[in-house]
Amino acid sequence: MAPKFGTSGLRGLVTELTDELVADYTRAFLTSCDTGGGVYVGEDLRASSPRIAAAVTAAATDLGLPVTRVGPAPTPALALASMGAGQAAVMVTGSHIPADRNGLKFYLPGGEVSKDDEARITGALGAAPQGGSAPVQDHDAAPAYVARYADAFGHDALAGLTIGVYQHSSVARDIMVAVVEALGATAVPLARSDEFIPVDTEAVDPDTRAMLADWCADHGLDAVISTDGDADRPMVTDATGRIVPGDVLGPLTAKALGAQVICTPVSSNTAVDGMGFARVDRTRIGSPFVIAAMDTHAGEKVVGYEANGGFLLGFDTGRLSPLATRDSLLPMVAPLASAAAKGMSLADLVATMPRRFTAADRIAGIEPETSQRFLAEMTDDPSRRAAFFTGVGAETGTDLTDGLRVSFDGDEIVHLRPSGNAPEFRCYAEASSPDRAEELVTAHLDRLKQELG
Known part of the structure; x- marks a missing residue:
């Protein structure tokens, strides 16, 4: 799947996150959003992260924007440092996804980018390099x-x-x-x-x-x-x-x-x-x-x-x-x-909390387009849902806020949702015992595997 920009930033295969693509997204972010006059750059411990962080740094200094290199650091530590300085930040990370993938997370001086900011960034892609220069300094965000x-x-x-x-x-x-x-x-x-x-x-x-x-x-x-x-x-x-x-x-x-x-x-x-x-x-x-x-x-x-x-x-x-x-x-x-x-x-x-228990798991290797088609069929056809959720109980309600979340008799819930920027299909469940929540996730992921191959 080609690199995609979504709620967790830009993510894609390392082989497709070329220096040119990384620089393009970095320039688009820095030219379309407030930077506070500088940008902090951090990275996780993937083997590909130093190379991508260097491409981010080069693109920023090319725009004449001073860079503070944080190096390997937690995303929240980077955000704490950059927000404290009133400047933007770029974190090089693929979060929890496999090492053959990576990505970029963008931060404004006031925090994470919004959906409106995402639209501005994607609309600014393709801007020409500026050929400028700016200083680079190092900073330890850990203390x-x-x-x-x-x-x-x-x-x-x-x-x-x-x-x-x-x-x-x-x-x-x-x-x-x-x-x-x-x-x-x-x-x-x-x-x-x-x-x-x-x-x-x-x-x-x-x-x-x-x-x-x-x-x-x-x-x-x-x-x-x-x-x-x-x-x-x-x-x-x-x-x-x-x-x-x-x-x-x-x-x-x-x-x-x-x-x-x-x-x-x-x-x-x-x-x-x-x-x-x-x-x-x-x-x-x-x-x-x-x-x-x-x-x-x-x-x-x-x-x-x-x-x-x-x-x-x-x-x-x-x-x-x-x-x-x-x-x-x-x-x-x-x-x-x-x-x-x-x-x-x-x-x-x-144990002092109300006795409600959740479980979640995923299937990897399912492209979002395949997942979306399946969910559209399930959403539009009650008989299709009844067949898929057989053995759970009578349906008492659906919630389409994000994916398909179905409630059943006995206060049980099964929630199906494809990832927006990774080839994954997630299943969440809620029940009155942890074992039952796990059973619901396992059973419905097995059905998803059968349905989606």
């Missing part, structure tokens, strides 16, 4: 990012805990260790990798789940933490190694911060609706849609989060300044610190 959480939560917030850090090829692998230790816990680094591993926090395979449980047992861990490749999505387990989903970490973090308004995609766990927040707004999937909803609540104690765990802080808590981009550290630290302050385990804290 300020670590200090943000160490200062906010205190140096004994996690005292007495032993926390495993699944490092793999996460660009935050050393930062996670630093934060855990800064908060008073003992960090146990695990499985550092020299090769890129595409960890998807929404679709963790059975072998990885078993590995996490074994680590907890072998090392006596209170939790394991990790992230996807560019560290804007968290992965957290309890002391048994069971993963705490992102849409559980989200409302727990919101509670810990004193938030009143929640903005979250339609795919997120409905338990949040019963947790006493003043308002819960549902959006399409993707941080630009969450941010757009948060913008309508300016001046309120508003936060956003996604089912993948990325958390967006939209107000000043008194300890933390706003950071309206997906962050992985905050939804790791806040629930663990909240549980510790109450003398509870993380699992005990999770």
Whole structure:
């Protein structure tokens, strides 16, 4: 699939992300959007990222725009640094997708680009190089990012805990260790990798789940933490190694911060609706849609989060300044610190929430066009839906906010959604037990495989 620009930026095969294409998108972004007079450039740990970051830097300086090279850094750390300086940023990352793919994420001085900004960028493609020059300087974004959480939560917030850090090829692998230790816990680094591993926090395979449980047992861990490749999505387990989903970490973090308004995609766990927040707004999937909803609540104690765990802080808590981009550290630290302050385990804290459970997984190798045709058929034909969802129960409602989300008797939900910029088809499910949610995902992905080959 040719590189495509969507809600997560530009993504495509590394072989197709040529220096010329990267430069074209970089120029289009920098000439059509506010830069604040400079641009920060960061990258993840994929083998292709340094080459692409160099192409971004060259295109920016060619426009006469000063560049601050951050090098390998978490996306939220890059955003924190660039927004603090009032300048734009470009992050070179493919997030959780395989190493043969990569991409670009664009940031304005005030945060992530909007859908309107995307249109401006694509409309500016093809601009001729300028032939200018500008200075390049280097900057380490890690210390300020670590200090943000160490200062906010205190140096004994996690005292007495032993926390495993699944490092793999996460660009935050050393930062996670630093934060855990800064908060008073003992960090146990695990499985550092020299090769890129595409960890998807929404679709963790059975072998990885078993590995996490074994680590907890072998090392006596209170939790394991990790992230996807560019560290804007968290992965957290309890002391048994069971993963705490992102849409559980989200409302727990919101509670810990004193938030009143929640903005979250339609795919997120409905338990949040019963947790006493003043308002819960549902959006399409993707941080630009969450941010757009948060913008309508300016001046309120508003936060956003996604089912993948990325958390967006939209107000000043008194300890933390706003950071309206997906962050992985905050939804790791806040629930663990909240549980510790109450003398509870993380699992005990999770158990205080309404008993609703979600699961998600995906099929790779399904082109979006194929997925869209299938969903159109399902949407238009109730008998087609009934045949596909046989054995679940009577249909009680459909939601077309993003993909096809169908509710059934027994308060069960199955949500089908193709990726907008990767050859993936995702299935989300919600039920009254974790095993039943997993069963729904497995059964419907198997049916999707049969339907779509």
